[in-house]
Amino acid sequence: xxxxxxxxxxxxxxxxxxxxxxxxxxxxxxEVFGFVGTNGSGKTTTIRHIMGFLKxxxxxxxxxxxxSWKNSCEIKKYVEYVPGEIAFPDLKxxxxxxxAQAELLNLKSMDYANYxxxxxxxxxxxxxxxxxxxxxxxxxxxxxxxxxxxxIILDEANTGLDPLMxxxxxxxxxxxxxxxxxxxxxxxxxxxxxxxxxxxxLIFNGHIIDIADMKDIKESKFKDFKIEFxxxxxxxxxxxxxxxxxxxxxxxxxxxxxxxxxxxNRLFRTLKNYHLKFMSEVKYNLEKYFKSVLAKxxxxxxxxxxxxxxxxxxxxxxxxxxQEKHENKLHAKKVSEEEKSEKFFNKPKHKQEKxxxxxxIKEIKSIKKEVLKSDRKYKKIIKKIDxxxxxxx
Amino acid sequence: xxxxxxxxxxxxxxxxxxxxxxxxxxxxxAIVIIVLGNLGINNIRDQLKEVFTQADQQSYxxxxxxxxxxxxxxxxxFENGMVMLDExxxxxxxxxxxxxxxxxxxxxxSYQPADPEAELTEExxxxxxxxxxxxxxxxxxxxxxMFPQYAEDFNFTETxxxxxxxxxxxxxEDNPDFTGGEATNEKVISAIKTRFLDYVQDNAYATALxxxxxxxxxxxxxxxxxxxxxxxxxxxxxxxxxxxxTDGGTFVYDNDxxxxxxxxxxxxxxxxxxxxxxxxxxxxxxxEEEQAEAEQMAVASKVMSNTAITTYEFWIKELTTDExxxxxxxxxxxxxxxxxxxxxxxTKSITDQIDAEVSKxxxxxxxxxIYSLIIGSIFYRIAGLLMxxxxxxxxxxxxLAGQVDSGSMAYVLSTPTKRRTVTVTQMTYLIVSLxxxxxxxxxxxxxxxxxxxxxxxxxxxEQILLFNLGAFLTMFAIAGFCFMCSAxxxxxxxxxxxxxxxxIFSLVCTIxxxxxxxxxxxxxxxxxxNFFNYLSVITLYxxxxxxxxxxxxxxKFAILLGIGIVCFIVGIFRFDKKDLPL
Numbered sequence: 013x014x015x016x017x018x019x020x021x022x023x024x025x026x027x028x029x030x031x032x033x034x035x036x037x038x039x040x041x042x043e044v045f046g047f048v049g050t051n052g053s054g055k056t057t058t059i060r061h062i063m064g065f066l067k068x069x070x071x072x073x074x075x076x077x078x079x080s081w082k083n084s085c086e087i088k089k090y091v092e093y094v095p096g097e098i099a100f101p102d103l104k105x106x107x108x109x110x111x112a113q114a115e116l117l118n119l120k121s122m123d124y125a126n127y128x129x130x131x132x133x134x135x136x137x138x139x140x141x142x143x144x145x146x147x148x149x150x151x152x153x154x155x156x157x158x159x160x161x162x163x164i165i166l167d168e169a170n171t172g173l174d175p176l177m178x179x180x181x182x183x184x185x186x187x188x189x190x191x192x193x194x195x196x197x198x199x200x201x202x203x204x205x206x207x208x209x210x211x212x213x214l215i216f217n218g219h220i221i222d223i224a225d226m227k228d229i230k231e232s233k234f235k236d237f238k239i240e241f242x243x244x245x246x247x248x249x250x251x252x253x254x255x256x257x258x259x260x261x262x263x264x265x266x267x268x269x270x271x272x273x274x275x276x277n278r279l280f281r282t283l284k285n286y287h288l289k290f291m292s293e294v295k296y297n298l299e300k301y302f303k304s305v306l307a308k309x310x311x312x313x314x315x316x317x318x319x320x321x322x323x324x325x326x327x328x329x330x331x332x333x334x335q336e337k338h339e340n341k342l343h344a345k346k347v348s349e350e351e352k353s354e355k356f357f358n359k360p361k362h363k364q365e366k367x368x369x370x371x372x373i374k375e376i377k378s379i380k381k382e383v384l385k386s387d388r389k390y391k392k393i394i395k396k397i398d399x400x401x402x403x404x405x
Numbered sequence: 406x407x408x409x410x411x412x413x414x415x416x417x418x419x420x421x422x423x424x425x426x427x428x429x430x431x432x433x434x435a436i437v438i439i440v441l442g443n444l445g446i447n448n449i450r451d452q453l454k455e456v457f458t459q460a461d462q463q464s465y466x467x468x469x470x471x472x473x474x475x476x477x478x479x480x481x482x483f484e485n486g487m488v489m490l491d492e493x494x495x496x497x498x499x500x501x502x503x504x505x506x507x508x509x510x511x512x513x514x515s516y517q518p519a520d521p522e523a524e525l526t527e528e529x530x531x532x533x534x535x536x537x538x539x540x541x542x543x544x545x546x547x548x549x550x551m552f553p554q555y556a557e558d559f560n561f562t563e564t565x566x567x568x569x570x571x572x573x574x575x576x577x578e579d580n581p582d583f584t585g586g587e588a589t590n591e592k593v594i595s596a597i598k599t600r601f602l603d604y605v606q607d608n609a610y611a612t613a614l615x616x617x618x619x620x621x622x623x624x625x626x627x628x629x630x631x632x633x634x635x636x637x638x639x640x641x642x643x644x645x646x647x648x649x650x651t652d653g654g655t656f657v658y659d660n661d662x663x664x665x666x667x668x669x670x671x672x673x674x675x676x677x678x679x680x681x682x683x684x685x686x687x688x689x690x691x692x693e694e695e696q697a698e699a700e701q702m703a704v705a706s707k708v709m710s711n712t713a714i715t716t717y718e719f720w721i722k723e724l725t726t727d728e729x730x731x732x733x734x735x736x737x738x739x740x741x742x743x744x745x746x747x748x749x750x751x752t753k754s755i756t757d758q759i760d761a762e763v764s765k766x767x768x769x770x771x772x773x774x775i776y777s778l779i780i781g782s783i784f785y786r787i788a789g790l791l792m793x794x795x796x797x798x799x800x801x802x803x804x805l806a807g808q809v810d811s812g813s814m815a816y817v818l819s820t821p822t823k824r825r826t827v828t829v830t831q832m833t834y835l836i837v838s839l840x841x842x843x844x845x846x847x848x849x850x851x852x853x854x855x856x857x858x859x860x861x862x863x864x865x866x867e868q869i870l871l872f873n874l875g876a877f878l879t880m881f882a883i884a885g886f887c888f889m890c891s892a893x894x895x896x897x898x899x900x901x902x903x904x905x906x907x908x909i910f911s912l913v914c915t916i917x918x919x920x921x922x923x924x925x926x927x928x929x930x931x932x933x934x935n936f937f938n939y940l941s942v943i944t945l946y947x948x949x950x951x952x953x954x955x956x957x958x959x960x961k962f963a964i965l966l967g968i969g970i971v972c973f974i975v976g977i978f979r980f981d982k983k984d985l986p987l
Binding site: 060063065066067084085086088089091092093095097098099100101102103104108109112113115116117118155156159 | 408409410411413414417418419803808811812813815816817818819820821822823824982984985986987
């Protein structure tokens with residue numbers, strides 16, 4: 013069994029372009045796999061499919077080789093889950109809940125649960141309804157993790173935790189990773205994903221746009237440095253050197269350059285002769301990476317949309333004009349016939365109609381013009397975003 | 406298929422609701438039964454019922470007074486005829502006997518029944534008698550025309566003569582050879598008199614037997630007293646005649662003269678009868694108090710009898726005479742009608758004097774069983790179901806839809822627990838909790854009935870057990886429906902809205918339908934409201950059938966059980982296959 017979790021052409025269409033479409037990914041044993049994406053992009057839906065709560069319309073998800081819908085009970089022997097929405101059963105306090113959960117899990121020992129409680133500094137004797145969001149999140153984490161199963165699925169498990177607790181939680185995750193567990197987590201926090209994940213998938217509007225390997229990002233061969241010079245002369249002088257400038261802030265005598273790892277020494281040697289105000293490395297991280305990917309995706313989609321619209325409009329216009337011409341012809345024919353019998357009355361009427369037709373054609377043309385105009389505007393925006401993307405890179 | 410941990414969890418989540426619903430319903434039920442059992446809520450009803458029984462009794466008393474009075478006067482008339490026959494110059498009775506026997510034989514031989522093969526029935530004989538009476542009567546009138554000198558002695562009206570002839574026919578029919586040779590005047594007269602008394606006796610017996618709650622014994626007694634009355638009437642005629650003639654005067658018969666005598670006689674007879682009935686009712690010995698009561702009743706009855714007869718006479722006078730007291734010229738039919746009307750007026754009771762519909766409504770009110778109405782139709786079908794319903798609506802929703810909607814179901818389903826296990830466990834919890842609730846309710850009701858007098862209470866143990874079973878089955882069906890809604894929908898608002906909505910709608914329809922159902926007396930009933938009963942599942946819980954002891958409730962129970970089972974199964978299967986937003 014090569015893959016622990018494997019999704020093939022997983023599709024669930026809720027209509028209105030919502031849902032998930034043709035997702036394919038696979039997670040190896042011991043791998044930590046992350047999901048990022050904007051709200052409503054389909055992370056939770058994907059996780060629900062993996063848990064066997066939803067039935068796929070097309071494709072399938074397997075967990076440990078078992079279809080997660082058909083064997084939804086079997087796979088739970090391997091999977092522990094922290095749901096995104098925290099709502100506990102109607103029980104008195106945290107202890108009662110954890111005990112009930114342990115009973116459902118057939119747990120003999122609460123040792124690991126107690127360890128987690130201590131580690132997360134959770135007071136499980138508190139009333140479940142009166143717990144703060146962070147407390148609830150901790151309780152949910154303990155309830156899931158205490159089973160100590162092989163696969164951990166987390167749906168935005170660190171929301172509501174204070175920064176210190178986030179660190180603790182990340183520690184716990186790293187511990188689990190060390191134990192060789194397979195983890196699938198969705199998160200809004202790039203930091204967390206960066207620290208824990210081996211691979212991260214970006215989901216956008218129900219599609220996986222990109223799966224990034226953290227190794228590649230972490231071990232990027234380029235570094236960005238932000239440098240501010242004390243004097244303008246030196247700033248200008250530096251700019252003349254052939255470094256790749258990513259961002260230039262003339263106002264502050266500031267420049268951000270991209271340097272190959274092998275060129276770092278050369279840079280420092282160069283800078284020896286300059287007076288700097290400060291210099292810092294701008295880390296190349298997941299967030300930046302995905303922002304650029306996302307920007308590209310936006311562009312692509314909007315362009316697509318644009319093209320479709322344009323095509324639509326031009327086709328429509330062509331058809332309309334054709335139709336009108338045809339109608340006019342017919343009309344003219346009809347009118348000429350009528351003219352023969354009733355010359356006097358029909359002539360002016362005919363002219364007027366012709367004029368109206370012309371007017372309509374003009375209107376259509378002006379609409380077309382406007383569309384083209386907005387298109388140009390659009391291209392400008394796209395260019396800007398392009399720049400931004402470069403900035404990131 | 407069953408998770409003990411989940412069952413415990415459901416118990417912990419819902420026990421407060423359960424305790425509230427159970428305790429409040431048990432308390433309500435105990436109070437209803439015990440209070441009703443000790444307040445004597447049926448007193449008013451009993452009084453009303455008493456009024457109606459009394460009215461019936463009074464009506465009966467009055468009727469029998471007038472019957473006796475009529476009989477007395479009739480007997481006096483008859484005796485007068487006999488005396489006339491006896492005192493006539495020729496052996497009139499013997500003469501008539503000859504005509505009667507011949508006339509009857511002729512009528513019998515000439516009678517052609519519809520079916521010649523069959524034996525003659527009493528109706529056939531009645532026709533033969535009447536034919537014979539008519540022909541003999543015609544012969545006698547012919548004779549009197551020929552010999553007017555006899556007409557003086559033969560002072561009969563047509564009715565009287567025909568009646569006389571009729572009795573002679575009866576006598577002849579029963580015993581053609583009674584004379585044992587020559588039919589002398591005396592023999593014939595005594596035979597007819599005996600036959601008259603027999604006739605009176607038979608008639609009274611038949612009438613008495615046709616009464617409600619008549620026994621052989623009472624019928625015999627009233628037959629004997631009728632015979633005695635007729636015979637006493639004969640004697641009183643003879644006494645009057647004798648006392649008139651001792652002073653050398655002549656006795657002129659007038660039926661009116663005997664009216665006072667008849668009235669007194671009947672009054673005394675009633676008085677004695679009531680006294681005797683009291684003595685018979687007790688075991689012979691009456692305490693002073695009882696004696697006084699008997700005396701009081703007897704006097705009251707006597708007065709009532711007197712009033713009835715006086716009224717009767719008044720109405721006869723009113724209907725058969727003009728303003729100057731002269732008799733109106735009435736046909737026999739009109740006369741009979743007048744007498745019947747007079748009798749009706751004289752025997753009217755309270756209930757006859759009010760409008761028939763109102764009277765019926767009042768009587769129904771008297772017959773209404775307030776216990777079964779309040780305990781069966783109001784408590785078990787409405788008030789007692791409300792709290793269990795609230796429990797079921799809330800719990801059924803909380804067991805599935807509520808947990809799916811909030812997302813807490815995820816914790817159960819992320820453990821190796823099948824969806825089927827969840828539904829079956831939750832269903833088990835719902836059914837077991839309902840069962841426990843109604844088990845406690847049953848115990849409470851049985852204890853309450855025991856306190857209120859056990860089987861002597863208006864509702865016996867068997868009925869109260871059936872009430873509880875029915876209520877449980879009704880709630881089972883409703884629980885099934887609510888559970889199904891909970892399993893079908895992911896959102897609490899739909900599950901509660903439809904499950905709870907339909908349930909409460911059913912209850913409200915039952916409340917409205919109560920005003921159209923037959924358990925409510927017609928005075929308060931609006932039959933159009935019965936329509937609501939067709940909209941409610943609770944209608945299948947037939948408390949009326951349980952109280953009446955018919956078995957109609959059984960198949961309705963079966964339907965309730967069926968509804969519940971089907972709903973639970975649909976819910977369980979659907980939950981297996983649907984998407985859960987967890």
